Amino acid sequence: MVLHSLVQSVGILPNLFMHKLPATARLLGVVNGQLQQQQHIRALHSTAQPSQLQQVAAAAMPRSWLSLSMPAYKAVLVDAAGTLLVPTERTADVYLRYASKYGVQLTEYEVLRRFRSAYNMPWGRSQLRYVGDGRPFWRFIVEQSTGCCNEQLFEEVYEYYAQADAWALAPGAVQALRKLRASGIQLAVVSNFDTRLRPILAALGVDDLFDAVVVSAEVQAEKPNPVIFETALQQLGLRPGEVVHVGDDRRNDVWGARDAGVAAWLWGVDVHSFDQVARRVLLGPAAEDDED
Numbered sequence: 001m002v003l004h005s006l007v008q009s010v011g012i013l014p015n016l017f018m019h020k021l022p023a024t025a026r027l028l029g030v031v032n033g034q035l036q037q038q039q040h041i042r043a044l045h046s047t048a049q050p051s052q053l054q055q056v057a058a059a060a061m062p063r064s065w066l067s068l069s070m071p072a073y074k075a076v077l078v079d080a081a082g083t084l085l086v087p088t089e090r091t092a093d094v095y096l097r098y099a100s101k102y103g104v105q106l107t108e109y110e111v112l113r114r115f116r117s118a119y120n121m122p123w124g125r126s127q128l129r130y131v132g133d134g135r136p137f138w139r140f141i142v143e144q145s146t147g148c149c150n151e152q153l154f155e156e157v158y159e160y161y162a163q164a165d166a167w168a169l170a171p172g173a174v175q176a177l178r179k180l181r182a183s184g185i186q187l188a189v190v191s192n193f194d195t196r197l198r199p200i201l202a203a204l205g206v207d208d209l210f211d212a213v214v215v216s217a218e219v220q221a222e223k224p225n226p227v228i229f230e231t232a233l234q235q236l237g238l239r240p241g242e243v244v245h246v247g248d249d250r251r252n253d254v255w256g257a258r259d260a261g262v263a264a265w266l267w268g269v270d271v272h273s274f275d276q277v278a279r280r281v282l283l284g285p286a287a288e289d290d291e292d
Contacts, residue, residue: 134194224256
């Protein structure tokens with residue numbers, strides 16, 4: 001009975017110690033394999049304040065007991081493309097499928113190389129890459145990747161990526177996100193994307209999982225600019241230290257979040273699945289112990 005009360009609330013421990021100190025101390029010692037705690041607690045009993053007894057009891061309890069009732073964070077921010085959303089086809093395959101109709105005869109390797117070069121090239125036509133529907137930026141990417149300036153080709157590629165069929169949710173994402181929501185954790189998407197993102201999330205049936213969806217094209221700020229993260233914090237009503245962000249880009253997601261005072265996990269390095277994200281958020285340090 002005493003042990004059950006300890007798990008439920010550390011706050012009532014001072015009263016328990018005052019009335020059932022010997023039995024309580026023995027139970028804590030057995031649970032943690034630290035019987036020496038008994039003598040320390042007895043010594044404190046006659047002189048310590050209740051808050052001191054509470055601190056001693058909390059320190060003696062397994063970390064997993066405490067972390068189960070105290071999640072490490074109150075909210076999780078998630079990047080979209082490359083983290084939550086995964087393309088169902090390789091980029092080069094998609095581009096060539098449409099471009100071949102317009103006489104493009106590049107290899108997959110050539111298209112991919114040209115795509116990466118264009119995407120990593122500084123975008124000087126506006127302050128942001130994704131303005132509104134993002135068409136100017138993506139037209140440039142398609143033209144540079146295929147060497148073809150046909151407007152119809154661009155529209156076909158653009159419309160393809162506006163469809164839910166072009167995207168899949170990361171394995172286990174929905175289950176893990178629902179688990180987090182059921183535990184009272186707020187969720188938000190924070191993404192450098194154009195206005196196609198919201199319809200894509202709705203078509204995939206996950207838009208209702210999120211308390212906020214912050215799209216760079218809508219807030220006119222792109223990661224790593226901390227403004228986009230600050231916007232998410234404002235919409236969730238939380239402080240930076242209460243939130244963790246998960247994304248696949250070190251510069252945009254990790255450095256950007258940390259510039260806003262938000263903790264960040266690099267997808268594929270710090271965390272490898274949404275189940276792992278959920279466990280780390282809900283269990284805190286105890287989850288890392290389990291991983292070891």
